[in-house]
Amino acid sequence: GTDTYHPAAKDPTPMVIVRRDDPEPRVLSVPGNVEPEAFSLSVDALFVIDFVPPLAPERYRVARLDLRTTTVDEVWSKEDELQAPMRGTARAQAIAPDGRRLYTLYTRDATTDEPAEAFVHVLDLDTERASCVDLPPEFSTDPLGAVAVTPSGSRLFVYSPASGALAELDTHALTIARTALVAPPVGAPPSTTR
Numbered sequence: 001g002t003d004t005y006h007p008a009a010k011d012p013t014p015m016v017i018v019r020r021d022d023p024e025p026r027v028l029s030v031p032g033n034v035e036p037e038a039f040s041l042s043v044d045a046l047f048v049i050d051f052v053p054p055l056a057p058e059r060y061r062v063a064r065l066d067l068r069t070t071t072v073d074e075v076w077s078k079e080d081e082l083q084a085p086m087r088g089t090a091r092a093q094a095i096a097p098d099g100r101r102l103y104t105l106y107t108r109d110a111t112t113d114e115p116a117e118a119f120v121h122v123l124d125l126d127t128e129r130a131s132c133v134d135l136p137p138e139f140s141t142d143p144l145g146a147v148a149v150t151p152s153g154s155r156l157f158v159y160s161p162a163s164g165a166l167a168e169l170d171t172h173a174l175t176i177a178r179t180a181l182v183a184p185p186v187g188a189p190p191s192t193t194r
Contacts, residue, residue, distance in 0.1 A: 006057075007033060007035065007051050007057055009033070009054065009055040009056060009057065010033050010054065010055075011031070011032055011033055011054035011055055012029045012030055012031050012032065013029075013030045013031075013032065013033060013034045013035075014027070014028070014029060014030075015027075015028045015029075015030050015034075015036070016028070017046070017067065019043075026067075028070050029070075030048075030065060030070055030072065031070075031071075031072060032050055032051070032052075032054045032072055033050070033051040033052075033054035033055075033057055034048040034049065034050050034051070034063070034065065034072065035048060035049045035051075036048055037049055037062065037102070037123070038095075038102050038123065038125055039125070040064075040125050040126075040128055041099070041100065041125050041126045043067075044066070044067055044068060045064050045065060045066055045067060045128060046064075046065045046067060047062060047063070047064055047065070047075065047102075047123060047125070048062075048063050048064075048065050048072065049061075049062060049063075050062070050063035050072055050085075052085045058087075059085035059086055059087055060085060060086065060087075060088075061074070061084070061085045061086065062075050062121065062123065062130055063075060064128060075123070075128065075129065075130045076128070076129045076130070077129060077130045077131055078131070079130075079131060079132060086108070087108055087109075087111075088106040088107065088108040088117075089106065089107055089108075090104050090105070090106055091105045091106065091107055091142070091143075091144060091145035092104070092105045092144075092145045092146050092147045093105070093147065094147040094148055094149050094156070095149070096149055096153045096171070097149060097151055097152070097153045098153055099125065100124065100125055100126045101122055101123065101124055101125060101153075101171070102122075102123040102125060103120055103121070103122055103123075103147055103149065103156055104120065104121045104123070104147075105118070105119075105120055105139075105145045105146075105147050105158055106118065106119055106120075106121055107139070107140055107141075107142065107143075107145070108140070115137070115140070116137070116140035116141055117134070117135075117140050118134075118135040118136075118137075118139035118140040118142075118145075118160075119132045119133060119134045119135055120132065120133045120135065120147070120156065120158060120169065122171075122174060131174055133169055133174050133175065133176065135158060135167055135176070136165065136167070136176075136179060138160060138163040138165040139158065139160045139163070139165055139167070141162065141163075142160040142161065142162040142163060143162075144160075144161050144162065145158065145159065145160055145161070146158070146159045146161070147159075149171070153171060154170070154171055154172065155168055155169065155170065155171060155177070156168075156169040156171050157169075159182070163181070164181045164182050164183060165179065165180075165181060165182075166179065166180045166181070166182045167179045
């Protein structure tokens with residue numbers, strides 16, 4: 001494919017797992033069309049992007065590959081929309097300082113039925129659960145983006161260079177604490193979108 005979110009058709013997916021404490025790599029044939037994302041803290045699972053349908057991928061879901069059984073399962077979430085395959089493109093990622101969460105900024109282009117959207121996907125690598133924090137509309141049309149976590153892990157900042165929008169998220173409540181518009185630095189080249 002052209003990039004991670006437009007993969008080539010495949011089913012199954014060959015995968016090699018290498019562990020520090022195991023001298024032999026483990027070669028897997030994983031059902032479906034998947035790409036690795038992050039290991040669980042237990043190291044019994046690998047979170048993957050699961051593309052559907054595998055031979056003509058047009059949507060994806062974040063899923064859990066059980067490394068003992070090589071089955072691909074849903075990642076539990078209290079949000080129904082996270083259980084179904086969706087469209088979108090990851091723009092930036094940051095890992096929590098303690099390694100327990102992976103934060104990914106996603107955008108979805110507008111369609112005839114749905115407006116453009118942006119959200120932060122929160123993957124808890126300890127409890128193996130997922131949730132999302134929806135962002136204001138000014139984040140949804142930027143082909144770029146940045147995310148950063150404070151050293152304490154209590155705040156996540158999301159920045160949209162195209163609009164100058166900045167959001168501060170409370171990582172405990174998984175809510176937006178505040179937003180602001182930030183002027184680009186003096187002398188910075190103008191941001192362009194295509």
